[in-house]
Amino acid sequence: MAKRGYHHGNLREALIASALTLIEEKGPTGFTLSEAAKLAGVTPAAVYRHFSGREDLIAEVARLGYEIFAELMERAFAGGQPSALSSFEATGRAYLAFARRHPGHYVAMFESGISIQRSPELHAVARRGLGVLDRAAGQLAAQIPEDRRPPPQMFSAHIWAMSHGVVELFARGSPGMRSPFPPEDLLETGIGIYLRGLGLLPPDR
Known part of the structure; x- marks a missing residue:
């Protein structure tokens, strides 16, 4: 090397x-x-x-990754306006794009075991990035009748889990894991099924 x-x-x-x-x-x-x-x-x-050590170095890689991530998510969210639905879908695509373009940062952020509580700086920038998904979910959830409305944090956590699963299994070349569909299509259809279940999209005909 x-x-x-x-x-x-x-x-x-x-x-x-x-x-x-x-x-x-x-x-x-x-x-x-x-x-x-x-x-x-x-x-x-x-x-x-x-x-101070390897974990300190990895934490800095994660912090820098969250800065890139936050900028991408904010840009996607703003670019999807004026529709709450299009902004929400744009943040999901941005998550997938980030994982593909910045795999080292992505792993440091989500797979290294480094807590976002490690430093105030890391926590602040992580919440900035992940908070975009919370805001997008909150805007969309506001369109659901209150008696059927999930908490926005639960809403965004479901989409985060779905996005992360698509990334881990299909978007980063995991050995032996292949899908006949592009990761973008898997994420889009998965989100669509979820939103239809909440009544935010009309059923397929």
Whole structure:
């Protein structure tokens, strides 16, 4: 594996880039801090100038991922206006697109075991991104009669679980998991079935 190397002043960025590569190749627990240092072209001791350990490095990868995620989700939500339904569907597609375009960040965020409570900064940006889905669900749920309306957080959690399942099984090339349908179609039809069950879409004819 070739060394990335770094220029004076961007050691932190070089280590984050190395961690992203290793997370994608080996998973969040499949590499050591020494491997990240070697890939960045520095000694293991140099890592501790910026990170207290591997978990600290992975947490920073997750935080940066949530920043990208939040921007994508906010853009999708705004782009779907003025319809609450189109905004809601757009956030689901944005989730899937993020997982495909930023697999290292995605794994650090959702599969590394790093809690979003690890730092105030991580928690704030995670809630910013996930809060977009809550807002989209809240707008759509408001159209359901109150006696049949699920809590918006439950609504968004269901869609999050569905999106995450499609990503894990079919969108990131999981070994042995293939679908005759594109992941986007699986997510769209799954959301459609869910929304029809809530009475937000008319039944298929």
